[in-house]
Amino acid sequence: MTRFQTAFTANRSALVCFITAGDGDTAANLDALVEGGADVIELGMPFTDPMADGPAIQAANLRSLAAGTKTADVLRMAEDFRERHPDISLVLMGYANPMVRRGPEWFADAAAKAGVDGVICVDLAPEEDQDLGPALRAKGICPIRLATPTTDAKRLPRVLDGSSGFLYYVSVAGITGKQQAAIGSIEENVARIKQHTDLPVAVGFGVRTPDQAAAIARVADGVVIGSALIDIVAELGNHAPDKLRELVSSLAKAVHDARKDPA
């Protein structure tokens, strides 16, 4: 079994947690997420121009870069995480330019050596897969694609072709950290996507509370939390781990137990 298969088991939904690398004490923050019960970690690679992100994650990117975070540092954080947590899925998430700067083969090789399971490249449309996809697949790393409310039935196969690991359903046409979609629309879209693929479908954008997370966990294979965690790092800096662990524990319980409720 791959780590993704372990994370997305059939009988419960998985909790996927995003934080930006180099923002605060990343190693301690990552440990807190795992201790809280995260099944998949998305480690954000900071970029000067995070054009799909809202104010919270934009600010996290800039804090990280201002602290001097380099690509080599992000890869080292991933490698150290893999040593401490051999069983937790690890995904690098970010924008195309930092990933392709030294060539796709260089990046895929470095990510594989760091023990990364998957890569989400926000601005690499399936139409431009040649820039990263073949290099990742050659190293056994899953290119994880995003589907959105605007990805219609005609386009969905294009998105799924070459995707692996899981599919990230962005529930809101918008940027990160904004309002949440209605649960009815999420359920409908996840069901529609699952007619076309056996990949697990994780749902993100705008999820902040255990109640929201539980509602999504009843209809999707995974729930992604990002901005709510970033807000804690923004507020507490190097003292974020305790609060992160606390929030992730409540989210993990909600997500993992959602299907046990007599809903």
Add this chain to the structure above:
Amino acid sequence: MTEQNLNSFRNQPDERGHFGQFGGRYVAETLMPLILDLEAEYTKAKNDPAFHAEFEDLLTHYVGRPSPMYFAPRLTEELGGAQVWFKRDELNHTGAHKINNCIGQILLAIRMGKTKIIAETGAGQHGVATATVCARFGLPCTIFMGATDVARQAPNVFRMKLLGAEVVPVTSGAATLKDAMNEALRHWVANVHDTFYIIGTAAGPHPYPELVRDFQSVIGTEARAQLLERTGRLPDLLVAAIGGGSNAIGLFHPFLDDPSVKMLGVEAAGHGLDKQHAASLAGGFPGILHGNKTYLLQDEDGQIAEAHSISAGLDYPGIGPEHAWLKETGRVEYTSITDTEALEGFKLLCRTEGIIPALEPSHAIAAVAKVAPTMPKDAIICANLCGRGDKDIFTVAEALGVEM
């Protein structure tokens, strides 16, 4: 396909929007369906005589085209070499070439049933042109503009507001054109269902670089016919300033398959190529930003550098992908001009021809001043005077140490 077509420099991009290795569609998934819709609609519009007729009618009666082709006698005499001609796109309605593209894109927006318009702007010329066409067609308009540019281009901010646009100052990053474009993309992602994004330069995801070039090619098509009529032959050299590169590609493209016509694109060297500048071809590397692959000012980790130019319209760390391709093929030569040299070009044209140019074409004028003396007197240079300088007088006064 004939052999001539295969060798043409005018048949880019390919069906995936690539100019060689450059261009493409690097956007978040939310935008992809809309980008594909836009491509389909543009393909239809290109083959629709009614679309062309409406575009041309507006260019004639609203914009004031064709713009004149002007021989600059005193500048030519002072430089002592090639004849210098100017394509007078600064005489267009709104005072720059930007309006050509805005007319084309708002007609596309209306065809697509979009009811709201957004745009980014640096110097404010594209913002003013967008606000203008929105007023003309009665569509609400939101302009994203870096807070730094809002401060240094106050007259254009006021113009946009007079025309009914909402101007949103963007404070992220260095608060200039790059950040305005990020914010426009963020707004667009959340409003794709009813909003059309009028991109101001020949960059961004396919099909923008192609359609902006096509709308701006009216500059080169007119220039070619005017020069043939007035001088009986093609020019020896075309010169144009480049930020994103829309006025330059508009002038160059209709001449690309005329082998005798050399072309010079002029980037902004800011404080100097070894200091802060905006010359992405001279000082950058291929990378991915704002929907396309092109030359970008960036560090070894792919983090985008802040550009600098005295000209807000050139103050951008990237360049349109077709220019990146034309550089690599060698068809067009690219050079750069510093802030100081551009100010000299600005003053030179004021003094010799009674024309106050914008700081953007002042870069082209400075390049002409360098190259014209090295060419014979029967040679012909045509430079694009892509904007007028009224908006820049405060910036120039400050740079020259004059209190107003």
